[in-house]
Amino acid sequence: MTCKQFDTMLVDFVDGNLSQKQKKEMRAHAETCPTCKAILADYQNMIGKLNDMPVQKCPDFVVDTVLDAVPDTRKSFIRTLSERFSAGMAWKVSFAAALAILVVSIVLFHPSQPPVIDVNQQYTEEEIAQATRDVKLAFGYFNHYAKKAEKAIEEQVLAKGVVEPVSSTIKIAFKPILNGGSK
Amino acid sequence: MKKTHFKKTALKYKDLVYSQAYYFINNREDAEDITQEVMMKLWRQIENIERSYVKAWLLRVTRNLCIDYSRRRRDYSLDDQNMESDGVQIAELIDPQANPEKEAINRDSLENVLKILNQLPEKMRNIVIMRDIQDLTYNLIAEAMDLPINSVKVYLHRGRKYLMKKYSDIENQSE
Numbered sequence: 001m002t003c004k005q006f007d008t009m010l011v012d013f014v015d016g017n018l019s020q021k022q023k024k025e026m027r028a029h030a031e032t033c034p035t036c037k038a039i040l041a042d043y044q045n046m047i048g049k050l051n052d053m054p055v056q057k058c059p060d061f062v063v064d065t066v067l068d069a070v071p072d073t074r075k076s077f078i079r080t081l082s083e084r085f086s087a088g089m090a091w092k093v094s095f096a097a098a099l100a101i102l103v104v105s106i107v108l109f110h111p112s113q114p115p116v117i118d119v120n121q122q123y124t125e126e127e128i129a130q131a132t133r134d135v136k137l138a139f140g141y142f143n144h145y146a147k148k149a150e151k152a153i154e155e156q157v158l159a160k161g162v163v164e165p166v167s168s169t170i171k172i173a174f175k176p177i178l179n180g181g182s183k
Numbered sequence: 184m185k186k187t188h189f190k191k192t193a194l195k196y197k198d199l200v201y202s203q204a205y206y207f208i209n210n211r212e213d214a215e216d217i218t219q220e221v222m223m224k225l226w227r228q229i230e231n232i233e234r235s236y237v238k239a240w241l242l243r244v245t246r247n248l249c250i251d252y253s254r255r256r257r258d259y260s261l262d263d264q265n266m267e268s269d270g271v272q273i274a275e276l277i278d279p280q281a282n283p284e285k286e287a288i289n290r291d292s293l294e295n296v297l298k299i300l301n302q303l304p305e306k307m308r309n310i311v312i313m314r315d316i317q318d319l320t321y322n323l324i325a326e327a328m329d330l331p332i333n334s335v336k337v338y339l340h341r342g343r344k345y346l347m348k349k350y351s352d353i354e355n356q357s358e
Contacts, residue, residue, distance in 0.1 A: 011336045042347045049296050050315035050346075058201035062215050063193050066222040070186065 001029040006036045010043060099149075106173045189229050192237055193222050199238070199317065200245050206312045207249040209301050213256070217248045242319075242327035246309050253305075299349040306330075307342035314339050 006029050012018050013026050030037045123131075200221050205214035221244050225232075232240050300308060310328065313319045314335075325332045 011340045039347075042351065043343060046343055046347045046350060047315055049292060049350075050311065051318075053206065053293070053296070053316045055198055055317065056202040056205045056214070058197040058218055059215065062201070062218050063197045063222060066193065066219055066226065067186075067190060069223070070189065070226045 001025050003029075003033060003036055006030070006033070007039070010040070013040075014044060014047060103169050103173070185230060189226055192229065193225065196238060196241050197222070200241055202317060203242060203245045203309075203312060204249055206297075206300065206316055207246075207308060208252055208256075209297060210256075213252050217245060217252060220248055221245050236326070239323055239326035242313065242323070243329070246327065249309075250305060295350060295353045296346070299346055299353070302349065303342055303345060307338050307345065310335055310338045311342040311346070315343070 006026060009018060009022065009026060013023065018026065030040050197218060201214055201218045204217040204221075205211065208214055208217065221241060224244055225237075225241065228240075229237075300311065303311065306328065310324060313324045313327065314321075321332045321335055324330075325335050328335060330338075
């Protein structure tokens with residue numbers, strides 16, 4: 001073995017990664033070459049010193065600060081529910097069916113149908129105005145939740161292709177009401 | 184879920200990251216800042232990192248930040264290199280139970296090793312710290328450094344030999 005070969009194999013020798021034959025050759029070379037013997041001793045000594053360096057303990061506040069800074073990722077109930085159902089088609093189909101029923105109901109009871117008026121029934125102007133406000137408010141709520149449903153669709157709870165036509169039908173049906181009766 | 188996973192990972196590896204940064208940069212405050220930055224990056228990326236790769240990823244990010252910090256420190260402080268670390272912080276590395284004579288020898292020895300460790304080129308320094316101080320495997324080091332294992336061994340060998348030579352120079356000067 002040459003000194004160069006000895007040097008090349010030093011890393012694996014100190015790691016104990018050489019074969020028995022190679023280890024024997026290394027030891028034999030170190031016995032006959034004082035320079036390599038000294039290098040081996042210094043090399044092992046240096047590794048020993050580095051091994052003595054303790055792993056540093058990170059102060060608790062370092063990670064605590066980060067943990068305090070990151071937002072709590074607890075998900076909203078609706079989101080959790082949506083995700084739970086999003087895996088299967090059953091949820092999508094049932095939601096689409098519910099929307100379809102809603103649309104059919106709206107079409108059947110559309111305000112453009114001539115209202116049946118009981119001529120015997122008398123309402124004051126104030127009662128009619130109040131009723132109009134209540135109905136608008138109800139449709140306002142409906143509109144709000146319809147938007148939320150749209151958002152759920154955008155987040156891929158429902159396939160867009162299934163719901164978009166339904167959603168636009170709802171909008172068309174409600175437009176006259178939400179616009180105060182004007183088309 | 185994300186926060187639980189993040190917390191578990193951060194607590195598990197905080198000492199690894201901190202130690203790597205501390206020995207590389209040789210300054211406690213910078214090591215704390217680096218650890219915090221690494222953890223913030225981990226928070227942002229944790230869902231995109233494979234669990235088996237987290238440790239290597241952390242070491243890689245730590246390495247990059249250490250390089251940035253070193254550059255900044257080189258830019259802003261040319262003369263007072265590691266002034267505080269040489270004195271105050273070495274004392275913290277020494278076992279307080281050790282006897283005074285042994286402590287003095289250990290202290291000198293550690294001081295010298297830290298001093299010369301800081302003079303090693305970046306790759307060698309990182310690899311020596313990972314292998315000889317942190318006791319990490321060659322596979323992990325290779326992954327963190329994005330180098331083949333054989334190159335890691337070459338850098339390690341050169342780093343150790345550089346430290347040996349510098350250390351013996353310092354020892355000879357003090358005699």
